[in-house]
Amino acid sequence: MRTFLPAVAEQLFRDIQKIYEETTQIPDDLLIALKFVFGTCALQALDLVDQRSVTCLSSPSGRKAFQVIGGSGRLYTCFLSCHYCPCPAFTYTVLRRNQGLLCKHILAVYLCQAMAVTQQESISDQQMSAVL
Amino acid sequence: MSKVALQQRPRPPMPRRPNALIQSYTTALSVLTNEKDDLPVIETDSDLDQSEEDDEKDSGQQISDCGSDSADESTNVCPLDSEHMKELEISGYVSDGDDLGCTLTSSKLDSDVFSLQSGEGSKKSVRDWLTSAQAMLQTPQKPMDRQFKTPEGSTKKKRKFKSGGLAERLNRLHCRQRSAISFWRHKSISDTSVAAATTVDRPGVLVLEVLEVHEESSMQLAHCEHQQPPRDGHQERNAVSEETTRMLVLFNRETAAQLIPAPGDVIHIYPPWQSLSIEGFICPVILSTHFSQKVSSASKPDDMSLPKIWLSAERRLPYFLGQIFGLLDECKTKSEGRAKQVAASDVLCTFGTRPCLSLLEAIEGLGQAGNVDQDVDVVVQRVYSVPMADCSPVSFLKHRASLRSSTAPPTAEKGKTRLCVLVQDSFGIFSTVRLQPLSSSDELHQYCQMWQGRTCVLRGVKVVERVTRERHSRLFSLIDSLWPPATSLKDHGNSLSILNEIGSPGPPPSFCYLLSGHQSSVEPREGQTVSPLYLHPASRTLRDILRSEAKSCRCSFIATVLYKRMQSTDVGQGEVWLVLTDPSLQEEQPERPCRRTVALCVSTSCVLTSSVLEALNSPAVCDMSFRDAIREHGVLLCAEQSVIEVSSVQHKSSFETTTRQDSLSSSEPQVKTLPQPPRLDSLSLETTPNSLCSLTGVIVGVDENTAYSWPACNLCGSDNLEVSAEKPQNFHCISCKSTLDKPDTKVQLEVFLSSSSLGNCTLKVKLQQKTVMLILNTPVLESSELQGYDVESVLGKEVGPLAVYVRVVTRKPALWMGLEEICLQAC
Numbered sequence: 001m002r003t004f005l006p007a008v009a010e011q012l013f014r015d016i017q018k019i020y021e022e023t024t025q026i027p028d029d030l031l032i033a034l035k036f037v038f039g040t041c042a043l044q045a046l047d048l049v050d051q052r053s054v055t056c057l058s059s060p061s062g063r064k065a066f067q068v069i070g071g072s073g074r075l076y077t078c079f080l081s082c083h084y085c086p087c088p089a090f091t092y093t094v095l096r097r098n099q100g101l102l103c104k105h106i107l108a109v110y111l112c113q114a115m116a117v118t119q120q121e122s123i124s125d126q127q128m129s130a131v132l
Numbered sequence: 133m134s135k136v137a138l139q140q141r142p143r144p145p146m147p148r149r150p151n152a153l154i155q156s157y158t159t160a161l162s163v164l165t166n167e168k169d170d171l172p173v174i175e176t177d178s179d180l181d182q183s184e185e186d187d188e189k190d191s192g193q194q195i196s197d198c199g200s201d202s203a204d205e206s207t208n209v210c211p212l213d214s215e216h217m218k219e220l221e222i223s224g225y226v227s228d229g230d231d232l233g234c235t236l237t238s239s240k241l242d243s244d245v246f247s248l249q250s251g252e253g254s255k256k257s258v259r260d261w262l263t264s265a266q267a268m269l270q271t272p273q274k275p276m277d278r279q280f281k282t283p284e285g286s287t288k289k290k291r292k293f294k295s296g297g298l299a300e301r302l303n304r305l306h307c308r309q310r311s312a313i314s315f316w317r318h319k320s321i322s323d324t325s326v327a328a329a330t331t332v333d334r335p336g337v338l339v340l341e342v343l344e345v346h347e348e349s350s351m352q353l354a355h356c357e358h359q360q361p362p363r364d365g366h367q368e369r370n371a372v373s374e375e376t377t378r379m380l381v382l383f384n385r386e387t388a389a390q391l392i393p394a395p396g397d398v399i400h401i402y403p404p405w406q407s408l409s410i411e412g413f414i415c416p417v418i419l420s421t422h423f424s425q426k427v428s429s430a431s432k433p434d435d436m437s438l439p440k441i442w443l444s445a446e447r448r449l450p451y452f453l454g455q456i457f458g459l460l461d462e463c464k465t466k467s468e469g470r471a472k473q474v475a476a477s478d479v480l481c482t483f484g485t486r487p488c489l490s491l492l493e494a495i496e497g498l499g500q501a502g503n504v505d506q507d508v509d510v511v512v513q514r515v516y517s518v519p520m521a522d523c524s525p526v527s528f529l530k531h532r533a534s535l536r537s538s539t540a541p542p543t544a545e546k547g548k549t550r551l552c553v554l555v556q557d558s559f560g561i562f563s564t565v566r567l568q569p570l571s572s573s574d575e576l577h578q579y580c581q582m583w584q585g586r587t588c589v590l591r592g593v594k595v596v597e598r599v600t601r602e603r604h605s606r607l608f609s610l611i612d613s614l615w616p617p618a619t620s621l622k623d624h625g626n627s628l629s630i631l632n633e634i635g636s637p638g639p640p641p642s643f644c645y646l647l648s649g650h651q652s653s654v655e656p657r658e659g660q661t662v663s664p665l666y667l668h669p670a671s672r673t674l675r676d677i678l679r680s681e682a683k684s685c686r687c688s689f690i691a692t693v694l695y696k697r698m699q700s701t702d703v704g705q706g707e708v709w710l711v712l713t714d715p716s717l718q719e720e721q722p723e724r725p726c727r728r729t730v731a732l733c734v735s736t737s738c739v740l741t742s743s744v745l746e747a748l749n750s751p752a753v754c755d756m757s758f759r760d761a762i763r764e765h766g767v768l769l770c771a772e773q774s775v776i777e778v779s780s781v782q783h784k785s786s787f788e789t790t791t792r793q794d795s796l797s798s799s800e801p802q803v804k805t806l807p808q809p810p811r812l813d814s815l816s817l818e819t820t821p822n823s824l825c826s827l828t829g830v831i832v833g834v835d836e837n838t839a840y841s842w843p844a845c846n847l848c849g850s851d852n853l854e855v856s857a858e859k860p861q862n863f864h865c866i867s868c869k870s871t872l873d874k875p876d877t878k879v880q881l882e883v884f885l886s887s888s889s890l891g892n893c894t895l896k897v898k899l900q901q902k903t904v905m906l907i908l909n910t911p912v913l914e915s916s917e918l919q920g921y922d923v924e925s926v927l928g929k930e931v932g933p934l935a936v937y938v939r940v941v942t943r944k945p946a947l948w949m950g951l952e953e954i955c956l957q958a959c
Binding site for chain 2: 003004005008010011012026028029031032035042046047051099100101
């Protein structure tokens with residue numbers, strides 16, 4: 001009862017990372033592959049990446065979280081240790097209906113990480129608790 | 133404004149990849165402003181076009197460094213500084229529903245900043261302010277602007293992606309892919325029966341037998357057995373080794389719904405598709421399987437109803453959310469060292485087709501920067517030239533110099549022209565290809581002879597644009613004139629066209645590619661005469677063309693030019709109006725009433741070769757061949773893609789050579805078979821401007837304001853006379869530098885005529901010298917005598933029949949026609 005899509009996704013991210021590191025470009029075929037695997041949220045996630053909407057918050061105690069500024073301006077905090085996003089899309093599409101692997105915010109996080117364009121930010125532990 | 137300059141720092145302009153192993157799936161339309169072309173900026177026909185606005189807004193953007201933690205920057209940081217605020221609109225995506233409360237959020241941010249700005253005591257620390265300010269700067273949006281404008285809501289109807297960004301590029305690729313898919317589906321649906329029977333032996337097509345299907349997150353994954361095609365022609369890039377025949381094929385929801393893969397089915401997957409090698413997996417994973425077709429099914433379709441099959445694909449349990457896809461622990465901008473330096477090109481491969489008969493496939497399998505890697509076999513349907521915009525500063529100087537000699541006729545090589553061809557592949561898709569500039573406009577004829585009608589290889593071209601019918605109606609009128617095709621077309625679902633009997637080829641294509649190439653992009657295949665797909669421009673008679681009921685169509689014909697009117701400006705060629713006739717219009721007793729002449733306008737987008745210009749500048753009547761002229765609203769027009777050539781016995785025009793029928797290509801010039809003088813229509817109430825008519829009438833008035841006379845040189849006819857310095861009674865001609873005792877007198881007279889056939893109509897006619905002399909009853913005019921003439925003496929005199937050119941017709945408040953008597957040259 002093995003699932004394969006996660007491995008496909010992971011491989012794609014690895015590819016993106018490698019090629020972006022070498023050439024600072026993502027070739028068209030990788031973009032197309034992303035669209036194929038992730039569907040509509042691929043475009044939206046890329047838009048978020050273009051806007052540099054993903055920030056990695058880190059606190060002195062070593063805790064980390066990702067904050068994504070969504071299309072409407074809303075901040076979503078996504079976790080590091082597992083896939084979770086507070087956006088409604090994640091709740092319905094991923095959790096309830098099991099029709100998607102990720103929501104656009106988490107995908108944006110992965111893409112930004114792969115391309116190393118995540119904004120970095122340090123916040124205090126107190127703030128981190130507030131965020132999480 | 134170079135797009136390069138607008139791009140953000142993290143993304144420099146497209147670098148040259150060291151090893152282009154990856155054959156890109158679709159076009160990556162590079163910034164053409166980088167190249168030394170005068171080609172237009174890339175556009176797409178997708179719904180989500182970038183507007184010009186965004187470019188201008190982008191120029192004001194500045195994005196601060198990632199991770200730059202700067203207390204010192206705080207003084208520079210000013211959220212209200214418009215320079216730092218990107219004005220791009222970020223729309224909410226309705227599907228996500230995260231626009232709920234967006235206005236609340238933004239206004240919350242606003243109020244935070246504003247409370248600080250106003251200097252009120254803020255509970256938050258400077259640190260917090262910096263954080264929020266930085267957050268706003270790093271991901272700029274419009275919370276500031278929202279303060280000033282009434283909030284429209286975050287859901288904008290039109291989503292605008294960042295110009296030059298990944299989303300915009302993917303959007304473009306996806307739109308193109310979507311149209312390719314629908315085109316392919318349409319083709320394959322219309323011909324499913326034949327596809328099942330024939331074996332597909334084209335490389336690049338995957339023949340798979342489904343072993344097991346399961347569903348994961350709305351995708352269907354099929355474990356398949358790859359059946360190797362009998363032919364052995366694999367490329368080196370083929371990641372599918374001979375040993376592993378198992379493949380994991382992914383189908384997205386739409387493809388799966390149409391395909392309904394089930395164990396035992398045989399599926400053909402046509403290129404382009406993608407293969408991904410995953411570390412730790414033995415079988416390759418096949419992606420982008422949009423062009424899939426079920427060839428045979430293990431189970432009879434009658435047995436199983438639709439919902440059953442769908443459910444039979446078991447859904448795997450959702451993956452454990454704790455299984456993250458790597459990368460998340462690396463919070464650095466660049467991580468040091470890689471464990472495996474596996475080039476990405478080895479992992480994700482894209483397969484296109486190799487022997488290329490299809491423009492669509494060649495274009496969908498584009499290399500980097502939009503270059504079409506593959507050679508495509510095409511038929512050259514038309515060869516023409518287009519004027520090139522001259523924007524170099526040198527040419528402006530040239531033009532200014534020519535302004536002084538304003539009496540010179542428009543010169544032939546004023547503007548450069550570029551060679552273009554309209555090609556069609558064996559699947560019916562059209563494409564125009566812009567080639568190299570022509571050194572002389574007469575070269576066009578040679579290229580026509582060499583290429584038109586032949587099968588050629590198209591290579592080394594680049595995609596500029598994919599255009600649709602709505603915005604390029606002229607081009608599509610030419611494409612429509614080449615539809616339906618002369619022979620049956622190939623079908624994308626079947627490589628063997630012989631077996632493929634398509635009853636009707638369907639409607640003409642709704643899209644066309646604009647490609648750009650160079651000198652050697654078109655090469656005729658050896659040993660070819662005329663391709664069976666070639667549709668030569670059939671020459672018709674003018675009467676036939678005028679009678680045609682089509683609202684707008686392309687037509688080709690040979691006609692005699694009776695009169696030319698050139699509204700030439702000094703810079704380049706202006707519009708030219710011609711009045712044409714041919715034997716079909718000049719018949720003595722036509723069965724049905726028809727016009728005697730027809731007007732044709734040559735617009736500036738139609739290139740006139742030097743031989744044509746020469747013929748137009750000379751007063752003699754001549755025959756010309758018009759290829760692919762446009763008939764629109766009852767008017768003939770030569771615009772882009774139209775070709776005009778002088779038709780003479782020695783110089784056979786481009787369509788006469790390849791014409792199979794011999795209808796109009798007579799050995800005798802047409803002009804000699806016309807009655808002399810040519811018959812003209814009488815002026816009537818329905819006469820349109822730019823026509824030639826004959827008119828008889830009685831003078832009822834004289835325009836005294838425009839009546840005048842002037843001396844002219846007896847020898848050269850020039851008006852450039854000066855009073856001779858030595859003898860004040862004599863004149864000196866500047867043009868031919870001779871002294872004249874008694875110069876000729878030229879006279880201009882405009883009269884108002886009344887004609888019995890035209891009741892309430894004012895007709896103002898500018899008469900020719902001869903006619904004026906006639907009505908003034910004098911053989912020779914003395915310069916001093918004109919003043920003596922009385923208007924009364926000419927009133928009531930009858931003139932005509934005159935050949936007149938209708939310059940202008942106004943119908944309100946009453947019918948008024950401005951006419952000019954012309955002299956129809958004897959042939």
